[in-house]
Amino acid sequence: MRDLMTIAEAAKAAKSAVAKLDTNAKNAGLHAIADTLLAHTDEILSANRLDIEAGRENALNEGLIDRLTLTADRIAGIAEGCRQVAALPDPIGEVLWQRTRPNGLRIGLRRVPMGVIGIIYEARPNVTVDAAALCFKAGSACILRGGKEAFHSSKCLSDLMRQALADCGLPQDAINLVEDTTRESANQMMKLNGYLDVLIPRGGAGLIRAVVQNATVPVIETGTGNCHVYVDASADLDMAARILVNAKCQRISVCNAAESLLVHRDVAEAFLPMAQKALAPDHVILHGCPRTMEILGDSIVPATEDDYGREYLAYEISVKVVDSIDEAIAHINRYNTGHSECIVTESYAASQQFTDEVDAAAVYVNASTRFTDGFEFGFGAEIGISTQKLHARGPMGLEALTSQKYVIFGNGQVR
Amino acid sequence: MRDLMTIAEAAKAAKSAVAKLDTNAKNAGLHAIADTLLAHTDEILSANRLDIEAGRENALNEGLIDRLTLTADRIAGIAEGCRQVAALPDPIGEVLWQRTRPNGLRIGLRRVPMGVIGIIYEARPNVTVDAAALCFKAGSACILRGGKEAFHSSKCLSDLMRQALADCGLPQDAINLVEDTTRESANQMMKLNGYLDVLIPRGGAGLIRAVVQNATVPVIETGTGNCHVYVDASADLDMAARILVNAKCQRISVCNAAESLLVHRDVAEAFLPMAQKALAPDHVILHGCPRTMEILGDSIVPATEDDYGREYLAYEISVKVVDSIDEAIAHINRYNTGHSECIVTESYAASQQFTDEVDAAAVYVNASTRFTDGFEFGFGAEIGISTQKLHARGPMGLEALTSQKYVIFGNGQVR
Known part of the structure; x- marks a missing residue:
């Protein structure tokens, strides 16, 4: 088991390689993930059964069991989701504007990868793949921490995704699952300054509140809705x-x-x-x-x-x-x-x-x-719906997972 | 003296009135502030002398004393800064895009005020006015907390700005200075969830680190530069x-x-x-x-x-x-x-x-x-330079002080 700091170092080390991938390479990785998940459906279902059995032993309610449960159809849907993300336009590299200043400097604003994105979510195995696919297409490495009730499923899915990337010659540390599902690891993740460029909680009000209260890394608050x-x-x-x-x-x-x-x-x-x-x-x-x-x-x-x-x-x-x-x-x-x-x-x-x-x-x-909803707004898949005012508001598609930088071309200008 | 919660309530109550002001009203307020500061130069200089004397008694170094010191010329420069902000285009209301979806829904993304902006800064009286002017033009109320060494100057400037707004029939609670300059009030300000939409620390590395570590409200980290x-x-x-x-x-x-x-x-x-x-x-x-x-x-x-x-x-x-x-x-x-x-x-x-x-x-x-730098990039005055990847990166002008919302026009659409 990789501990959280090992994962954080691995993700940080991988981020520049992920950021440099061109669109074709990223799409190939996403299709490879989809293919691999389909080819290993039985393995995923076996892992999922462990979670469901444990859930029943721990008397999880039927709604939670349902969210936890994978079927061959649901796995096919998850794989299809990866292909849909591959089909989305690549947000990276877009120049939002470029202006020439009076002194001849050409100042442009370019969309760039975020770096390392953390996602904390509940016991929904599908989020493990959805979130990884979106972060990967957005050119960022991700650190995923799912609910412990779905651990076996998420671990299996994460291992398969990493293997799929490695098989294509892509950096497998683009996708990382936190295997320590204790509360301490969640708290530690919220304070990974210098490693995490953003942390997105996805789940119920309690989870979101805990992240907002405890995180020292930048957070995007996603939404409860009244x-x-x-x-x-x-x-x-x-x-x-x-x-x-x-x-x-x-x-x-x-x-x-x-x-x-x-x-x-x-x-x-x-x-x-x-x-x-x-x-x-x-x-x-x-x-x-x-x-x-x-x-x-x-x-x-x-x-x-x-x-x-x-x-x-x-x-x-x-x-x-x-x-x-x-x-x-x-x-x-x-x-x-x-x-x-x-x-x-x-x-x-x-x-x-x-x-x-x-x-x-x-x-x-x-x-x-x-x-x-991301699909209804025409954004494709979404990582969540932001209810804060900073950075992203409403459905967060690929663009919300990116940052920007100014690129300035000169010919010797000084002040 | 208004305590922090009184100020927070006042700013929150004022924010919708500030958000509704049209460009002409906001610009009139900024010119009124400039006029008022100029007309009360002597009063400001008297308040400033109290800070300088206290600074000398407390053996502040000459660099800090210099940053603290106002002169008639510097006050004129601060007033001119307000007029420059008035001359900038109003960012509010711009529709960044609008698309018609296949079902006829017209979905648009509109630039809107942030709401209430907090600024924590050091003993620089000019920041009290610069920050207030930018927030006001961006349609937000602000809560300012400056360094205690500049308290008399900042209090005088803040009172004059509030008076200038009130004299124009504009909401004076658009601009609020935290008068309790203890460390406790700073820590309390960092946790004003539900009141502050964003908190921007402006100053040295220690101040920025303290805010990043302690804040539970969204923060924009501004920059030290290596x-x-x-x-x-x-x-x-x-x-x-x-x-x-x-x-x-x-x-x-x-x-x-x-x-x-x-x-x-x-x-x-x-x-x-x-x-x-x-x-x-x-x-x-x-x-x-x-x-x-x-x-x-x-x-x-x-x-x-x-x-x-x-x-x-x-x-x-x-x-x-x-x-x-x-x-x-x-x-x-x-x-x-x-x-x-x-x-x-x-x-x-x-x-x-x-x-x-x-x-x-x-x-x-x-x-x-x-x-x-905001002026060199063509943005006009700036509130700081963001070194984080979320929301704003690089020089933060008026646009970085705004948020967005989706506005959707339908004719009875349901899912």
């Missing part, structure tokens, strides 16, 4: 109902599912019964403010202050009647997590005000919050 | 000497001054005596590797391992003969701080390899490292 749908006074109410149902129910477990409904008082009497009816087939529990309770009565439950800040990730939603768009925006900016927010409106002024003033990574007019 | 000039085998040696002298001596106290000279062995015998002669008028002390010593003899001092990592900020430079450009690049990537690096060469291949492989914010071919 997302709102605001139905404006001028909304097309049928559209609002369709968007609400989609945002709440299309997939309840994701960070861009709606968790709260705000309704302008002028349309509350008309819309709230429509909303209740539209959400009924999915048995959504409504947590309503007093005015919502007046309209919908005892068929719903009263909202507490806590409800407005909750990410249910379940068939539940908080509901509040507001007096104005100003109140809606203030409420959202108070309770949201900076993820995805939606207004349904036919008013030009309301659409302008909402998109200007709501503070979030993605602000929607007349569309479901469920579109905040 | 910058190299590499004279390639193919270099125009006269040009190399001019660049070396400029990079080392034009201003020794700045982060983009050269601290190390690397010379290809093929030109070492020819160039090293030229370099020594060129640096002689400034009495630069050369710390040479054994091969440099062989050529220049006892007229210079031997370099220790420590010398290669030192940011002298003085008339001193380390000198090393290398066997190849590969060795030069490896040496630079080992010892540099990711700031500014220069190759002097007439070789196409060498220029490509150096700019591709050197890992730094600014990589120069045939030009002095002294150009890494």
Whole structure:
């Protein structure tokens, strides 16, 4: 077992070789990984069974077991994901701009690899491959630390990926899995200054909080989502109902599912019964403010202050009647997590005000919050969804995994 | 005295009002600040005298006293700086791109204010105004914490700036000075999650290290600079000497001054005596590797391992003969701080390899490292020079103080 410092040294030593690979070499590596994973499906499934058996012994809940479980189909999907990353344009080397200064210096801004990227994630074996593939295509070495419940699966996948790279003559230390899954190794990883250029936590609120609190390396905070749908006074109410149902129910477990409904008082009497009816087939529990309770009565439950800040990730939603768009925006900016927010409106002024003033990574007019996703935005695969304001905001594709440098061409200029 | 949490709440409450200001309002505020500072020059000088007297009592060295000292001319320069920031283009609202997706969604990426920006800096009263002006133009509220030795000056400047904004009907809580200058308040500021969107330390290595180690809010690390000039085998040696002298001596106290000279062995015998002669008028002390010593003899001092990592900020430079450009690049990537690096060469291949492989914010071919500076790059005033890879790298002008958000216009799209 390589300890964390051995891995950190290996990744740091590999980063310049990875950064120098041209697009063809990187794509060949990604296809080799896909081929190798497919060819070793049985081996991966055997390793995965060890994790599942241990999970059942430790009484993991069925949701976690499901996320942990690989099948031949899922492995094929993971391999196909590598090929999709290979098909994405290479972000490295793009010159974002170049200008000639009055003194003749040509100053250009070039997209370059990040260096070494750390990812801390939960017990999802697919992330081991997805994250490695994205980092590799972005020209960076990676250090992956997955949840211990998926250790055997991740170890097998990581070994196969490293072997696939080595077989192509590519640097296998581009991909590194932390094999020590103790809390100490996670804490040590968060303080790998001088080795890690960025650390990205991917998982639930607790994991992200731990990384933000403890890391001394630069972090990109990815997202929990307390997302709102605001139905404006001028909304097309049928559209609002369709968007609400989609945002709440299309997939309840994701960070861009709606968790709260705000309704302008002028349309509350008309819309709230429509909303209740539209959400009924999915048995959504409504947590309503007093005015919502007046309209919908005892068929719903009263909202507490806590409800407005909750990410249910379940068939539940908080509901509040507001007096104005100003109140809606203030409420959202108070309770949201900076993820995805939606207004349904036919008013030009309301659409302008909402998109200007709501503070979030993605602000929607007349569309479901469920579109905040790398593929839907046209970026291809994503490493996560940033809810911070630095570096990257919203879905993070390959470009978010890169850095920049200024390259300056002169002919002897001095100051 | 407002305590830190009072200030944090005030800044957070002000940020949406600041974000909404149009360019004309922001520029009017900046000119009002300039006018107010000029009109109160005597008051500022009186406050400054308190700091200087205290500094002398506490035996501050003359360099620090000089940085602390304001004069009528310096105040006029600070006011002029505000007007220059007013003259810069407003970065806010720019749509970086907008694309229509196959489903008709129009997804655009818009530049938006950061929110609340924290700056921790040393005893330089001018930074109080420079930083406030840049943050204000970038549409963000700021929380400033300067060195305690400049407290009276900074307090006076901050009060005047706040008054100037209030007199124009602009939110005075856009600008906030931390009046508690204890170490505890600095540590507390580094952990203002939920209030500070970014914290930028501006000052020496110790300050920056303390912020990187202790902050739980997102940080942009600004730079110490161990910058190299590499004279390639193919270099125009006269040009190399001019660049070396400029990079080392034009201003020794700045982060983009050269601290190390690397010379290809093929030109070492020819160039090293030229370099020594060129640096002689400034009495630069050369710390040479054994091969440099062989050529220049006892007229210079031997370099220790420590010398290669030192940011002298003085008339001193380390000198090393290398066997190849590969060795030069490896040496630079080992010892540099990711700031500014220069190759002097007439070789196409060498220029490509150096700019591709050197890992730094600014990589120069045939030009002095002294150009890494917001004004020289055409950005106008800068808040600092980032040496990290996340968010901003190199000189940070107004754009580096902004964030982005996706704004999505639909007509009822659901997934």
